[in-house]
Amino acid sequence: QRFPVVVVGAGPAGLTLGNILRAASVDCVVLEVESREFIEQRPRAGVLEEWAVRGLERRGLAGNLLERAQVHTQCEFRFGGQRHRLPYAELTGQHHFVYPQPLLVTDLVREYADIRAGDIRFGVRDVQLHDLDTDRPSVSYTCPETGRRQVLHCDFVAGCDGARGVARTTLPPERVRIARHDYGIGWLALLAEAPPSSDCVVFGIHPRGFAGHMARSPQVTRYYLQCPPGDDPENWPEDRVWAELQERLGAADTPPLTEGRLIEKRVLDMHNHVVEPMAYGRLFLAGDAAHLTAPIAAKGMNLALHDAFLLGDALVAYLTEGDASGLHGYSADSLGRVWDYQEFSQWLSEVYHGTASGDPYRAGTTLARLRRLFTSPSAATAFAEQYLGMEATV
Ligand code: FAD
16 A cells, blocks of 8 residues: 555544644544544643644644633742732733643544544554655554454655654654753643542642643543652652642632542653754654653644644645645755744743752742742743744644
């Protein structure tokens, strides 16, 4: 079988890319190791920047999202026992959309497979990429039904298989540079069957460690608790979790958090990496496969969509009009935003974690950064612009 494009991975990046190709009548196939049910339920991100939503809307992919997403216009920092609101929409004219990643993935699969009749193969095993430095690359995999190897010949491979996929590992080490950053901290990522306790995202900056509160839906709230890297989630029984959350997110004139059953509890070791360039021969990487951003600033899904827009438009321009400029510029165009978001995540990480570092110097400079956000309108605006992402027409 021969396809112009084989997309490896059905996350936000791969599915958005597949939809862009199908809308332009470019034939493609999406390969995914998991089942459809699994990817439609995998809980992860939930915060989308306005430019990303507009990019989905322009491509006919935001119908349900625009109907159902909550709009967030401000966030709140709690430190020193007080709450401080930062009205980022007032400062920038833009806002966030809160729409859980599983709902977005469900919409994108439905649009790609059921409406645009795109080819998607779930449950594939042992995906391998071949001959990427030739103009006749191929992708092989083991078919779950027959157990036989299948080979798909193609013009291009899109590596959208996330941080633990196969595409990045196929790159010859001498042809790419991988920049890594390890924050040396962990976050206990929690999903609680409890309504949000605030109408906005809340960041608790506390000497015991960072805590975060993020609405996901009227019934479910995501919480984060800073913990040692590699900590065992079993060290965090429900009582301990809620006691720490109440303490770290507590502030004057604020009712206690509404508690509920924990339906997800896992430890994330905070680290980032960036692959440069994001292309090798006929392979183009997109999303977490190319750059991992710890969920510190809620940027990963937004970057995955940015890549999918750029790469989708570039592949369509090449395959339908022979215009290769988008493909040539793809890596550099993506990396500008990637590095900007990496830098912001690093800045914000110090704000979140400096107070609990045990180092009085870092604690002092962290509090100075925080106070500046609430005393200098230009500092608040600069924060708001970075928190919402640079405006992009993609
Ligand atoms: P993925 O979503 O990882 O998709 C890759 C797909 O490829 C998966 O379906 C995987 O099963 C499949 N795959 C893997 N290997 C193979 C293979 N060999 N062959 C075929 N398929 C394969 N981002 C935000 O913007 N905002 C947030 O608030 C936010 N919160 C987060 C909270 C948590 C707890 C986590 C873990 C992440 C969060 N993120 C957030 C990050 C966000 O979820 C990711 O950046 C996003 O999923 C990246 O999309 P992707 O399509 O690049 O990769």
